[in-house]
Amino acid sequence: MSIIGYYFWYQISSFNSTPYFFISSPLNDQVVNVSNITIEGETEEEIVIKINGQDVFVDSNGHFKENIVLQFGRNTLVIEAINKFGKIERETKNIIYEPKFEIEPAHIDNENDIENNAAIDLEKEKEYNNEVIGP
Numbered sequence: 001m002s003i004i005g006y007y008f009w010y011q012i013s014s015f016n017s018t019p020y021f022f023i024s025s026p027l028n029d030q031v032v033n034v035s036n037i038t039i040e041g042e043t044e045e046e047i048v049i050k051i052n053g054q055d056v057f058v059d060s061n062g063h064f065k066e067n068i069v070l071q072f073g074r075n076t077l078v079i080e081a082i083n084k085f086g087k088i089e090r091e092t093k094n095i096i097y098e099p100k101f102e103i104e105p106a107h108i109d110n111e112n113d114i115e116n117n118a119a120i121d122l123e124k125e126k127e128y129n130n131e132v133i134g135p
Contacts, residue, residue, distance in 0.1 A: 019082065019088075020044050020047075021044075023041040024040050025040045026039065028094055043062045048081070050082065051079050072097055074096050079091050
């Protein structure tokens with residue numbers, strides 16, 4: 001009789017509980033200087049993982065790993081775990097992408113050269129920010 005009671009308790013608690021998942025990488029509010037990042041973690045069996053609404057492959061051991069292309073500045077990643085009963089557990093990660101622009105200080109002779117180099121840097125950043133990157 002206790003086995004039947006345990007079975008019903010397990011089914012009811014499974015129905016009412018939100019799915020477990022753990023994100024091992026990246027950290028929240030992490031600042032990176034590369035344009036892509038890998039989201040890694042683990043979850044339980046029969047759990048669907050989504051990142052910003054897109055399904056992610058989960059292997060038979062519950063591990064998932066997805067490469068995300070970042071846009072310049074703050075990127076908000078919403079990672080969801082959804083169980084077979086439709087219960088959702090959500091975690092949000094903010095990743096800040098700040099590329100480093102390396103400018104060689106060739107031969108700066110006067111203030112005009114300094115201003116010209118600053119204008120070139122600004123133009124490069126504007127061009128970069130106008131590119132459409134990401135999901």
